[in-house]
Structure formats: structure tokens, C-alpha cells
Amino acid sequence: MKLIYSKFCRTLIAAACVSLVSVSGASAEDSKLPIKIPIKNWSSQIVMAHVIGGMFESMGNTVEYVPVDNQASFEAVRAGDLTLVHEVWQSTMQNAYYNAMETGGLIDAGTHEAATLEEMGVPNWVIEKDLCPGLPNWEALKDCHEAFATPDSGGKGRWLEGPQSWHGDVMPNRVKGLGLDDKWVVKFAGAADALWAELKAAEKEGRGTIIFNWSPNFTDASGFTFIEFPPYFDGCRIADGGDLTTTGCGSPAGWLKKGAHYKFPKTHPKAYAAFSKLSFTTPQIGSMAALVDVDGMTHADAGKKWLADNGDVWKPWTVSVLGAGN
Numbered sequence: 001m002k003l004i005y006s007k008f009c010r011t012l013i014a015a016a017c018v019s020l021v022s023v024s025g026a027s028a029e030d031s032k033l034p035i036k037i038p039i040k041n042w043s044s045q046i047v048m049a050h051v052i053g054g055m056f057e058s059m060g061n062t063v064e065y066v067p068v069d070n071q072a073s074f075e076a077v078r079a080g081d082l083t084l085v086h087e088v089w090q091s092t093m094q095n096a097y098y099n100a101m102e103t104g105g106l107i108d109a110g111t112h113e114a115a116t117l118e119e120m121g122v123p124n125w126v127i128e129k130d131l132c133p134g135l136p137n138w139e140a141l142k143d144c145h146e147a148f149a150t151p152d153s154g155g156k157g158r159w160l161e162g163p164q165s166w167h168g169d170v171m172p173n174r175v176k177g178l179g180l181d182d183k184w185v186v187k188f189a190g191a192a193d194a195l196w197a198e199l200k201a202a203e204k205e206g207r208g209t210i211i212f213n214w215s216p217n218f219t220d221a222s223g224f225t226f227i228e229f230p231p232y233f234d235g236c237r238i239a240d241g242g243d244l245t246t247t248g249c250g251s252p253a254g255w256l257k258k259g260a261h262y263k264f265p266k267t268h269p270k271a272y273a274a275f276s277k278l279s280f281t282t283p284q285i286g287s288m289a290a291l292v293d294v295d296g297m298t299h300a301d302a303g304k305k306w307l308a309d310n311g312d313v314w315k316p317w318t319v320s321v322l323g324a325g326n
């Protein structure tokens with residue numbers, strides 16, 4: 001727009017110039033078609049969907065919330081069935097994200113400030129009660145499985161993994177790779193809520209518990225320790241060419257990215273500008289999850305409350321490059 005402006009303004013009188021600029025400005029309005037935002041199955045993702053949707057609505061856009069399977073969502077963005085993805089966790093989603101980019105149709109829309117970790121761990125009171133001496137070093141797991149047995153674990157210690165749709169067989173392969181499969185068994189939670197229910201139940205019963213968890217999350221504030229496994233390296237997992245000698249590797253600390261359908265910058269230039277600028281921190285994302293998992297709000301209400309409480313964070317992003325002078 002600046003180029004057009006200066007080229008014409010040098011040769012046209014000011015009045016013509018102003019009308020030319022406002023006409024070309026109007027052509028960069030956002031489409032009235034809804035921006036399609038994915039709804040997955042963990043709290044910060046759903047609350048953030050409503051936060052971003054509310055941001056777009058404040059700019060005059062319409063949004064549609066589309067429930068999707070996490071791993072399938074990247075292909076859906078590539079194909080244009082979704083407009084964007086706003087929480088791409090490196091450890092468990094980079095393959096699907098980069099595959100969609102390589103095939104063509106999904107573009108990188110920037111990185112959040114928060115760094116991420118998705119890993120097995122224990123609530124701090126498990127360490128304080130010394131239920132597995134030596135934690136958070138993983139080798140402690142060789143000697144403490146009895147304290148982590150549950151009625152469904154056949155005498156072994158139970159690793160409570162998230163829903164299988166999140167990471168496939170990463171954790172069962174981890175247990176085998178570490179040589180712990182005679183002492184530990186992986187069970188999959190049906191939903192994220194089952195992880196938080198297990199934390200409460202185990203604390204009440206005073207028994208050990210090991211669950212899959214992540215950061216940023218509401219547990220950053222309530223006290224949770226991630227187990228330190230052998231370091232991750234490229235190719236250590238079975239899906240990336242690894243084998244039983246390498247698949248004991250832990251999760252990588254990683255980035256949290258955004259992605260968009262390649263036409264989003266053209267169909268909704270203002271919303272895209274806002275989306276590409278937005279970046280949340282670890283405590284901001286943790287607070288989105290806490291509104292639901294600690295305070296018991298619905299995801300939609302939590303999104304509204306978060307927007308109402310944090311205007312200073314998000315409003316600057318809605319002033320797009322084109323909108324700044326309007």
C-alpha cells in the first residue's frame with residue numbers, strides 16, 4: 001500500500017491521492033466468511049481458541065469453532081477446512097505440522113513466547129513423601145513401582161499417559177526402551193480430565209501417581225515435577241527411525257507454534273496480521289487452563305474472562321498494519 005501511495009502521490013493532487021488510498025484500503029478488508037478455529041481436547045487449547053476468536057470478533061470478523069482430532073488438524077489446515085492452528089507443540093506435533101507444510105497449503109504463522117515440555121512427571125507431594133526415592137532422575141523408577149500400582153495395572157506400576165490420539169505409542173515404546181516393561185505398564189487416559197481426577201484421587205488416597213503432563217499448564221502454579229529421562233535426540237523415537245536401543249529417550253523441550261492456511265493472509269489480511277503477531281507466555285497460557293481446570297468455568301466463559309482481564313495484552317495485536325491509520 002505504501003508503494004502505491006508514494007508512486008501515485010508524487011503525480012496526483014492531494015484530494016485524488018486521498019481517495020485513491022481509501023479505495024485501495026477498502027480492498028484489503030477482511031472477508032465476511034468465518035475464520036475456522038480448531039477445538040481440540042485440552043483446556044488451554046480450547047480457551048485460547050475462544051480468546052483468539054473473541055479477538056477476531058472485536059475486529060468485526062466472524063468465527064466458527066470446529067472440533068477436530070489433533071493429529072488430523074494439520075492436514076485440515078493444509079486443505080483449508082480449518083483456517084489456523086494456534087497451539088502446535090513441538091514434541092508431539094512437529095511431524096504433522098511440517099508434513100502439511102511440505103505438501104503445501106500450511107504456512108508458519110509465528111512462535112509463541114512460551115517454551116514447551118510434554119513429559120511424564122509427578123505432583124510435588126510424591127517427592128516430598130519420598131514415594132520413589134531418587135526422583136526426578138528416571139533411574140529411580142527401577143525400584144519403586146509397587147507404590148504406583150493400581151487395580152488395573154496387574155501388580156506393575158502404572159504410567160498414566162494422555163489419550164492415545166495425542167502421541168500414539170511414544171510412551172509404551174519409552175517404557176520398553178528403558179527396560180522398564182517388566183515393572184511398569186502404560187495406561188491411556190480417556191481425556192485430559194482423567195489426568196486431573198487421578199491427581200486428586202491419588203493425593204486423597206496417599207498413593208503414588210505418575211502422569212503425563214505438560215507446561216504451560218495450570219499445574220505450573222500448583223507444583224509438579226517432570227521426570228528427567230535420557231536426553232531426546234533427532235531420530236530416537238520409533239516413528240523417526242529409532243529402535244529399542246534409542247526409544248527410551250525423553251521428550252524435547254520445544255517451541256509452541258502457530259500455523260495458517262496459505263490463503264488466510266489474503267482472505268483476512270487484518271485478522272491474519274493480528275494472528276501472526278499474537279504470542280502468549282507460559283503464565284498467560286497457564287492462566288487460560290486454570291480458569292477451567294481450577295476455577296471450573298466453561299471454556300467459552302473462560303475465554304471471555306481472559307479477554308476482559310487482559311486487554312493490555314491482546315488489544316495491541318488487533319491494530320493491524322493497515323488499520324493503524326484508519
Ligand code: TMO
Nearest residue numbers: 042089118166214
Ligand atoms: C498436547 N498436549 C499439550 C496436551 O500435550
